[in-house]
Structure formats: structure tokens, C-alpha cells
Amino acid sequence: MNYKNIFKILSLTGMTLSIILLLDVLIGMVYSEKYIAMLNYDILLFLVNLFIWSILKNHKLDLSIKDSILVVNLLWILLGVAGSIPFLLYSNISISSAFFEAISGFTTTGATIYNNIESLPKLILFHRTLMHWLGGLGVIVLSIGLLSMINPTGSLSLFKAESTGIQIEKLTPRIKDTAIRLWIVYFILTIIDMLLLKYFGMNWFDAINHAFSTISTGGFSTKNSSLGYFHNDGIIWTTTFFMLLAGINFLAHLRVYHSDLSGYKNEESRWYLIIFILLSLLLTIVHMDISGDKLYETLKHSSFTIASVMTTTGFATVDYGQWSNLAIAIIFIGILTGGNTGSTAGGIKIIRHVIVIKTLFSEIKRILHPNSIISVFIDGNQQKERILASTFGFITLFMITTFIVTIYIFASGYDVMTSISASFALVGNVGPGFSLVGPANNFSLFSDIDKIVFSFAMIIGRLECYTVFILFSSSFWKKF
Numbered sequence: 001m002n003y004k005n006i007f008k009i010l011s012l013t014g015m016t017l018s019i020i021l022l023l024d025v026l027i028g029m030v031y032s033e034k035y036i037a038m039l040n041y042d043i044l045l046f047l048v049n050l051f052i053w054s055i056l057k058n059h060k061l062d063l064s065i066k067d068s069i070l071v072v073n074l075l076w077i078l079l080g081v082a083g084s085i086p087f088l089l090y091s092n093i094s095i096s097s098a099f100f101e102a103i104s105g106f107t108t109t110g111a112t113i114y115n116n117i118e119s120l121p122k123l124i125l126f127h128r129t130l131m132h133w134l135g136g137l138g139v140i141v142l143s144i145g146l147l148s149m150i151n152p153t154g155s156l157s158l159f160k161a162e163s164t165g166i167q168i169e170k171l172t173p174r175i176k177d178t179a180i181r182l183w184i185v186y187f188i189l190t191i192i193d194m195l196l197l198k199y200f201g202m203n204w205f206d207a208i209n210h211a212f213s214t215i216s217t218g219g220f221s222t223k224n225s226s227l228g229y230f231h232n233d234g235i236i237w238t239t240t241f242f243m244l245l246a247g248i249n250f251l252a253h254l255r256v257y258h259s260d261l262s263g264y265k266n267e268e269s270r271w272y273l274i275i276f277i278l279l280s281l282l283l284t285i286v287h288m289d290i291s292g293d294k295l296y297e298t299l300k301h302s303s304f305t306i307a308s309v310m311t312t313t314g315f316a317t318v319d320y321g322q323w324s325n326l327a328i329a330i331i332f333i334g335i336l337t338g339g340n341t342g343s344t345a346g347g348i349k350i351i352r353h354v355i356v357i358k359t360l361f362s363e364i365k366r367i368l369h370p371n372s373i374i375s376v377f378i379d380g381n382q383q384k385e386r387i388l389a390s391t392f393g394f395i396t397l398f399m400i401t402t403f404i405v406t407i408y409i410f411a412s413g414y415d416v417m418t419s420i421s422a423s424f425a426l427v428g429n430v431g432p433g434f435s436l437v438g439p440a441n442n443f444s445l446f447s448d449i450d451k452i453v454f455s456f457a458m459i460i461g462r463l464e465c466y467t468v469f470i471l472f473s474s475s476f477w478k479k480f
Contacts, residue, residue, distance in 0.1 A: 008056040013075060015046055024124075024126055072463065083131050111425065113444045117224050133218075136246075193211040200235045201235065206222050218313065219315050276310055280307075347429070390466075418437055
């Protein structure tokens, strides 16, 4: 393992991050807040990483898969450390709370430890959603554009280690070009969302922050009551629409530039929309029957809620944790589904559910017709055994992780609903759960040790289990 490779990449990312975080300083200047501490921190962060980079500037990068996996894991921990410092500078919270908030930001989980968000300085509110926006498409993908200038092959292995989904797919011969184009699409969607939110009544500050959180499917808001603060149908429907867009594979959005709509017509996208519509209508019927609310109001909040939990954004317009048990069960199904692969959404992902169900049906057919040859097809393509095994393996690791976190929370003295929903909310990068961690509550009630455990649970979910659990394999630390 070449540690020079690792430190060079980390220093490059650190310098990039310090430059981007100057936007926090800019917000502080615009709103006449005390920005000097943030500016000094950014300068220090840049100089430290520049010093490491200067030592290794003549080292030629040659990333192996092993190097890539280790650097990705280290990067998310260092992002948590780097992102936590501003919270310590501008609010009176513990180190573990600051680390939790930063990891929640970069992993786009959206769980928070702050009881009164609106009391925070605007530069900190912006810092929270900026972390979302950077983490949404992946800080690694951002770095690929820079790393490819040095070593295209190495950056591709890093992309494989970080990217989510069943298989890596690129639309251009060079991974750098694909990464840059993805960020352009990401930026354009953010701008359009921001402009629409401003049009429907948000001020510029709230619009940019909520656009950052929406397109990244993060969920941090500038208001204590999230989107429920605005009581504006245009804002709610706009956010619902862009959450759904963000939950679709960004390569599908990129194909639109080439007049190719196939990304919206594949099996995963179709099932994604079908499940959203069915759950939204079912939740509307159930909640309207129990609450007596009007159809339009119930449909609006139900659609928003299902879009929010399916895409693991975590916004809320109402405290759906107070709805009926049947309504909560429907919402929980939404939490379990997740968005599409290649999107900013977390969770298990729709395509994995499709593969599992098709595989189970194929096994039933094999039992009934033992001599027949039966394969699993997705969009007309036969799936290799390796893909099927990887899919079942991921779901197993995901469920094991959530089980361990559930047992940990329950053993700490919390009720069953809090324990189960919090574990899925953290590992699935959803944000809010139910009961004590519902949309009207937060994670401030947990101990400092709990928050550290939860932070690593969020990282495991963000890196989709394999990238973290492989570190516990003895073969990883051997030469290969």
C-alpha cells in the first residue's frame, strides 16, 4: 500500500474543500456576521494541506483498488473532522455533536443535534447545506476532475470505490469528463430549483439553502419546522418534484443533453415512479380517512412525505410521526425502498429490490422446473451471478448494520420504535425516524458516545457497506 498516494489525495481534497468553504465566509460578510474565525480556519486548513501537497508534489500517483478503498474511508472521517470545526467555533456543542452534525451533512443524512436551528448564524446554516451539496454527488467525484489531470487510471479506481449502484457506467471515454458533466447537471438543477423557490416566495438565502438540501437529498433546513414553515403550495410541490428528480440516476439527466430519454424509461426508473405514486395514493387514502382532512391537502402532504423518505431527503411539512400506525407503516415502506442507483439518494435502492424479487421468482421456477435454464434479466440484459451475489450481499450487510445499531440503541434504554427507525434513518441516510427521533425531534438526546457510533453508521450507509466492511477482511491487508 502506497501511503504517499493516500496523503497526496487527501491533501488535494483538503485544499479543494478549504477553498469551497470560503463561501461560508462570504455569507458571513454579506450578513455582517463574525466571519474572521471561519476565515482563519479556512486559511489554516488550506496551508496545512498545501504543506503536505508540496512535500509529495513530485510523487507520481498510481492508485490501486486497495489504496482507493482506504482513502475513501479516511476521507469521510477527515471530512467529518474538517466540517465539525465551524460548529465548534460558532456554537456551544461537544466535539462528538459537531462531528455528528458534519458527518450527517456530508453523508446527506440530515439528522441534526440542534434544538433551535433558527438561532444559528447564517454562515453556519449555509455551512450545513453546503456540506450536503458537496456530499450529494460525492466529494470524490468532484476530486476526480482534478485527479484525472494527474492520473486517469488511478482516478477511475477511486471512482469505483466511491460510486453507488450495481455497476459503474460512464458516458464519455474519460471518467474525468463524465464527472465534470455530472457536476454541471447537478449545478443546473440546483440553480433551477433555487430560482423556482425564490419565485414562490422564499428569500434568496432560504432558496439557495433549500435547493442545496433538495438536490443533494440531504434535508437540512434553515427553519425549525423544515418546509412546514412556509405554508406555500408552490414551494411544497416544487420541492417534491426536485426531490424526485434527485432520486433518479444522474446519468439519466445527463443523457437528456444528447436527446436520449432512455434513462427515464428503464426498469428502475419505472418502478421508482410506480412505487412513489402507489405509496402516495395509499397514504393519502389512509390519512384522509382517519384525519378527515380534505383530499388536496392530504395528497399534497402525503406526496411530499413519500418523496422525502423514498429519496432519503428527510424534509417534512407536517409531523407525520403523529399520524396513524397504518400511515407510519406506509411511510416506513418508503424509507426501505430508497432512490435509484447513481442518484444522490441513500437507502437500499430500487434496482436491488427489483433484482431480489426477480431472483426469488426465478428460484421458484427452478424448483418447479429443475431442468430448465432460468436467468434474471434487467432491461433485457442478463444479470451475471456476480451481480446477483453482490446485491444479496449488500442487503445482508445493510440489514446486519441496522440490526447492530438497533440493538445498541435499544440496549441504551430507548423504545423499540425509536431504536428501529433511528437505525434505518442513520444507515439509510434518511435523517428523521419516528418516536423520539421523529420529524419534530432530533438526535440531541443521545450521549456523546452514541453520536460517534451513529456517525460511523452514517458513513457505512453512505459508502454502501462493502467499502467499509472490506477493511475488516484480513485479505485486504495482504498484498494483491
